[in-house]
Amino acid sequence: MFDTRNSAGGRIWFSGLVALMITVVLGWGVEIDMSLDRAKTDLNPGLKQIGVIKPRSADEIQGSNWTLGCETLDRDFAIFDEYKKFIAPLGIKTIRLQGGWAKTEKEKGKYDFEWLDKIINDATGRGLNIILETDYGNTIYKGGGGFDLAGGFPTSEEALAAWDRWVDAMANHYKGKVRDWAMWNEPDINKKHKPEDIAIFNIRTAEIIKRVIPDARIAGLSLASSNPKLLDNCLKVLAEKGKVDLFHWFIYHGYEFNPDKSYQNVEELKATLAKYSTKAKMRQGENGCPSEIATRFALSNHPWTEYSQAKWDLRRMLGDLGHDVESAVFTICDFNHVGREINRKGLLRATAEKKVEKIKLAYYSVQNAVSVFDNTLERVKKPVVAVMYDKGTASFGYRNKVTGQSLVVMWDNSGTPGDAFITRPAQVTVKGLAFKEPVWVDLVSGRIYEIPADRIIKAEEFTIFKDIPLYDAPVLVAEKGLIIK
Numbered sequence: 001m002f003d004t005r006n007s008a009g010g011r012i013w014f015s016g017l018v019a020l021m022i023t024v025v026l027g028w029g030v031e032i033d034m035s036l037d038r039a040k041t042d043l044n045p046g047l048k049q050i051g052v053i054k055p056r057s058a059d060e061i062q063g064s065n066w067t068l069g070c071e072t073l074d075r076d077f078a079i080f081d082e083y084k085k086f087i088a089p090l091g092i093k094t095i096r097l098q099g100g101w102a103k104t105e106k107e108k109g110k111y112d113f114e115w116l117d118k119i120i121n122d123a124t125g126r127g128l129n130i131i132l133e134t135d136y137g138n139t140i141y142k143g144g145g146g147f148d149l150a151g152g153f154p155t156s157e158e159a160l161a162a163w164d165r166w167v168d169a170m171a172n173h174y175k176g177k178v179r180d181w182a183m184w185n186e187p188d189i190n191k192k193h194k195p196e197d198i199a200i201f202n203i204r205t206a207e208i209i210k211r212v213i214p215d216a217r218i219a220g221l222s223l224a225s226s227n228p229k230l231l232d233n234c235l236k237v238l239a240e241k242g243k244v245d246l247f248h249w250f251i252y253h254g255y256e257f258n259p260d261k262s263y264q265n266v267e268e269l270k271a272t273l274a275k276y277s278t279k280a281k282m283r284q285g286e287n288g289c290p291s292e293i294a295t296r297f298a299l300s301n302h303p304w305t306e307y308s309q310a311k312w313d314l315r316r317m318l319g320d321l322g323h324d325v326e327s328a329v330f331t332i333c334d335f336n337h338v339g340r341e342i343n344r345k346g347l348l349r350a351t352a353e354k355k356v357e358k359i360k361l362a363y364y365s366v367q368n369a370v371s372v373f374d375n376t377l378e379r380v381k382k383p384v385v386a387v388m389y390d391k392g393t394a395s396f397g398y399r400n401k402v403t404g405q406s407l408v409v410m411w412d413n414s415g416t417p418g419d420a421f422i423t424r425p426a427q428v429t430v431k432g433l434a435f436k437e438p439v440w441v442d443l444v445s446g447r448i449y450e451i452p453a454d455r456i457i458k459a460e461e462f463t464i465f466k467d468i469p470l471y472d473a474p475v476l477v478a479e480k481g482l483i484i485k
Contacts, residue, residue: 030348030356032089039364039445041307043421045469047440047449051484055364055446056371058088059127063375065321067131068092069286069331073119074100074136075148078335079354080119086348086356087128087332090363091370094129096285096328098185101166102138102147108162111169124177131180131219134167134205149337150190153201160204167205171212180217181209182251182285186224195230198223199237206246219283220247226254228268235276244277249326251285255298259287259316260394260413266323281326287316288330288345289417291360296340302416304344310365310444311417311473313347315394317369318409318443318474322379322396329366361444368446372407372476372483376400380433385410388427389470397433400482406433407478409443412471423469428477430463440468441476441483448483 036052068087072078087095097119104111120130137145143156154163183202187193198221206218221234238244252269256262269282289312294300313329320327334346336354347366349358377398384397385408395410408430440449457464465477
């Protein structure tokens, strides 16, 4: 890899024979590709390539909008040691874990946190933040609830008292290490759980955590649905009991084949929450896309590929960012959901034996997005971008808080992401964002291209970009210094 500098002092990653095989070995035969062509696609936008996005690891990024899923370790569906070395290089600084009552308390009254200690100590040692989920039930107690997805809450007096003791023990055990917590995952997919049941169980759990960790930030509800009516019904109960302010966020999931179809509901969720709280925020707590056809789980029975997965994940990440909601990438690694099938939403491909066997395209694409969209950027909320295109589009403008350097992200949002990398020209008008040396960037591959001078027209506070390549994955028109550092 040749590392040279442009006239503005920014670093440019140039391709060359030396760079083609540079890799970092991270596992048994599985490597992170550090070459300039690490994210391979057939994209040809008809522009001159001048570099690629340089990935940044978690310790190089102060903060960002995203959480990375590291779930199901509580049920042994995945192996943390198999993928732990891939987390920090991705750049996301917060990971989601599940507490696992049934795995921690196998004998009544005896808690063994060693399995979770190893994971949390490793993650915090890598500079990662934890959001720890309190689930699921425990069948050693009669009426102890189910230990897997869709399992019911504990119901008997004995089991509820045991739940309280476990939550208290876990909060005390991780006080000083875990500040962020989340409630029981997807309680609404168990149809026995009514909104009142969900709200009351959330209050019960959150109050224990707050008693032990007064400054804990708790994400409430953890709903599978993004239905505003369900949220309203849950919040109404919390409000009646004066408990809304126990929660820093409220989580929804809500999968859509076209991720951009989610945002009418998202805006309604935000408006619903605003009726009950001026402090709490909505948070997307779990969303991801399979890399192949699946017969179970969200987004099943569709011919997904690694190409469409990468596009979907980017559109969800940047759509969430553009709608001002914190956002989760689900998930770091495929997991074998015993009794169902392998869930292929991972950024890493795993075998049925839970061994990492491949890094998927989406890993590198997510890495590209995280390297660019950190918390040094702020969204310019006034309408600043107009895109003339023959289909529907999404677009958002951003500015560096210190330097003022700008970028625009946009994509064709008219359908479910596909496998083609064929671009069509768009006319893009930007108001109020200044560009001195704009470049065009494809986030799937990370490639950076020159924009010919004859395609750029400046008129007072407007910049018009002619014949800008656009397709169904996010692309940037960005100040060169923001991307090449």
